[in-house]
Amino acid sequence: MNDDTWKVPEIAVAVDLAVLTVLADSLQIMLVERGIEPYLGTQALPGGFLSSVDESLDAAAERELTEETGLDPVGLHLEQLHTYGAPDRDPRQRVVTVCYLAFVPGLPPPVAGGDARSAAWVPTKTALHPGTELAFDHKKIIGDAVERTRSKIEYTTLAAAFCGPEFTVTDLRRVYEIVWDEKLDPRNFHRKVTGVENFLVATGTQTTRQGGRPAALYRRGPARLLHPPMLRPAAPKPDASQTS
Amino acid sequence: MNDDTWKVPEIAVAVDLAVLTVLADSLQIMLVERGIEPYLGTQALPGGFLSSVDESLDAAAERELTEETGLDPVGLHLEQLHTYGAPDRDPRQRVVTVCYLAFVPGLPPPVAGGDARSAAWVPTKTALHPGTELAFDHKKIIGDAVERTRSKIEYTTLAAAFCGPEFTVTDLRRVYEIVWDEKLDPRNFHRKVTGVENFLVATGTQTTRQGGRPAALYRRGPARLLHPPMLRPAAPKPDASQTS
DNA sequence: CCACTTTATCGTCAATTTGACGAGAATCGT
DNA sequence: ACGATTCTCGTCAAATTGACGATAAAGTGG
Numbered sequence: 158m159n160d161d162t163w164k165v166p167e168i169a170v171a172v173d174l175a176v177l178t179v180l181a182d183s184l185q186i187m188l189v190e191r192g193i194e195p196y197l198g199t200q201a202l203p204g205g206f207l208s209s210v211d212e213s214l215d216a217a218a219e220r221e222l223t224e225e226t227g228l229d230p231v232g233l234h235l236e237q238l239h240t241y242g243a244p245d246r247d248p249r250q251r252v253v254t255v256c257y258l259a260f261v262p263g264l265p266p267p268v269a270g271g272d273a274r275s276a277a278w279v280p281t282k283t284a285l286h287p288g289t290e291l292a293f294d295h296k297k298i299i300g301d302a303v304e305r306t307r308s309k310i311e312y313t314t315l316a317a318a319f320c321g322p323e324f325t326v327t328d329l330r331r332v333y334e335i336v337w338d339e340k341l342d343p344r345n346f347h348r349k350v351t352g353v354e355n356f357l358v359a360t361g362t363q364t365t366r367q368g369g370r371p372a373a374l375y376r377r378g379p380a381r382l383l384h385p386p387m388l389r390p391a392a393p394k395p396d397a398s399q400t401s
Numbered sequence: 402m403n404d405d406t407w408k409v410p411e412i413a414v415a416v417d418l419a420v421l422t423v424l425a426d427s428l429q430i431m432l433v434e435r436g437i438e439p440y441l442g443t444q445a446l447p448g449g450f451l452s453s454v455d456e457s458l459d460a461a462a463e464r465e466l467t468e469e470t471g472l473d474p475v476g477l478h479l480e481q482l483h484t485y486g487a488p489d490r491d492p493r494q495r496v497v498t499v500c501y502l503a504f505v506p507g508l509p510p511p512v513a514g515g516d517a518r519s520a521a522w523v524p525t526k527t528a529l530h531p532g533t534e535l536a537f538d539h540k541k542i543i544g545d546a547v548e549r550t551r552s553k554i555e556y557t558t559l560a561a562a563f564c565g566p567e568f569t570v571t572d573l574r575r576v577y578e579i580v581w582d583e584k585l586d587p588r589n590f591h592r593k594v595t596g597v598e599n600f601l602v603a604t605g606t607q608t609t610r611q612g613g614r615p616a617a618l619y620r621r622g623p624a625r626l627l628h629p630p631m632l633r634p635a636a637p638k639p640d641a642s643q644t645s
Numbered sequence: 646c647c648a649c650t651t652t653a654t655c656g657t658c659a660a661t662t663t664g665a666c667g668a669g670a671a672t673c674g675t
Numbered sequence: 676a677c678g679a680t681t682c683t684c685g686t687c688a689a690a691t692t693g694a695c696g697a698t699a700a701a702g703t704g705g
Contacts, residue, residue: 165450166413166414166450166453167411167412167413168411168412168414168454169409169410169411170410170414170497206410207410207412209410210410210412210488211488211495212488213486213487213488214484214486214497237483237484239481240481240499241458242414242457242458242499243457244454244455244456244457250409251455253458253497253499255497312556325682326682326683327681342664342665342666343682343683344666344682344683344684344685345663347682347683347684348683349662349663351683363671365672366672366673366680367672367673367674367680368672368674368680369671369679369680369682370671370672370680370682370683371671371672371681371682372681372683373682385662386630386632388630569653570653571653586695587652587654588653588654588655588656588694588695589692589694589695591653591655592655592692593692595654610651610652610702611703612650612652612701612702613651613652613700613701613702614651614652614654614699614701615653615701616652617654629691632692
């Protein structure tokens with residue numbers, strides 16, 4: 158470092174998106190097919206390099222989200238997940254990618270939005286399956302995204318971000334059940350979420366449905382933290398230590 | 402983006418460290434005095450650019466930690482905090498900095514370690530005080546680091562990372578009290594932490610102290626998650642919404 | 646050696662929260 | 676009208692938490 162000839166390494170900075178939704182009884186992630194080398198034709202997370210040296214990371218993430226999904230980032234949940242920068246993750250040059258995590262409601266408008274590349278929802282179980290090939294280290298990123306999501310809905314109200322603007326308690330419970338892959342008792346769940354102040358705001362209206370009593374509709378309230386948290390059912394307790 | 406003359410922006414990637422410890426009844430952060438422009442003479446987080454295009458982010462963080470503190474990163478807790486990349490955060494050129502959060506036990510060896518720059522522990526309250534001037538956006542980073550630390554010890558066993566290899570239940574409780582700035586009941590705290598499996602492993606030995614009954618000494622067990630979590634005492638509940 | 650102080654640890658008990666269910670309410674299809 | 680379905684409220688025992696009494700084991704100063 159005290160060598161006068163040492164120069165700051167110049168590195169390409171990219172932004173990748175892990176866009177998750179709950180759809181068709183599974184947690185799904187948006188993947189695109191790569192149109193260029195490397196990994197041409199392989200599925201990958203949407204993303205790209207900063208458009209200029211003046212673009213902020215958050216702005217780049219929002220831009221990519223709009224380009225790939227056609228969604229308006231306003232009101233969507235978008236947070237940094239992690240930054241990945243292994244020296245060999247891209248064979249062309251050194252790339253550091255800042256990955257963002259986004260939660261969008263099921264069935265967002267036309268999925269294959271503005272950009273020409275074919276975007277698709279893929280169940281995370283499929284994406285994480287050992288047989289699935291993904292570009293770069295994207296499989297690891299997806300694993301991190303799913304784990305972050307699972308714990309995030311424990312102590313925040315973000316599960317509601319997977320629902321539309323109006324939703325029922327059952328809609329919300331299904332989000333938890335699908336993300337955690339656990340059955341929850343409808344009655345206890347109802348008591349819990351309706352008891353958290355400022356989480357759910359009743360609209361007064363009800364669903365029209367086929368079969369079954371109509372459910373009350375709610376909107377998201379201003380609460381962002383669940384206090385106390387909604388804990389995942391404890392692991393079967395095989396006895397071993399909970400490492401990790 | 403479809404302009405053939407467009408080039409990938411080359412950006413300088415840095416790694417900064419938020420090294421926290423519990424010392425003298427306060428949560429303190431390691432700061433160094435900058436030896437070069439910009440912000441010459443101002444206190445800043447330790448950190449620096451990647452040493453080469455082949456250095457991984459984690460390796461750079463560990464290298465900086467060793468250079469600045471003389472600590473062996475093996476066994477220390479080091480995790481990514483966030484990546485900061487506002488276009489104007491460094492007047493020289495575009496810099497994206499990946500910030501890491503480290504927890505070290507109180508009174509680590511000689512603090513001003515290998516590197517010549519004067520490193521010092523500064524209470525986070527002082528660092529965050531409105532009157533304090535820090536380099537770049539480091540005040541915001543410290544705020545994020547403190548908040549992450551506060552919530553991290555709720556649901557992980559990481560509070561023990563602030564203690565030495567052997568510690569008492571009271572040592573651990575003081576960590577919680579100092580980080581949260583809340584008094585905790587010694588009896589309930591004792592019951593809680595000794596009841597979590599694989600959190601504390603009794604060594605069988607006891608402290609020799611001046612005044613008061615000797616306390617049993619423990620080491621960290623293999624558990625990494627607190628299940629159920631140790632919740633901060635609920636805010637006095639002024640009634641308002643918890644807008645995070 | 647004996648109060649007296651200090652700190653650690655164990656125990657108790659009521660209040661709260663959770664988990665497991667029963668049962669009624671409200672709708673649809675037949 | 677009847678059964679199937681789904682939402683919602685209620686009950687009750689078990690587990691957890693919060694508040695606090697009491698004892699144990701040290702040091703200190705007479």
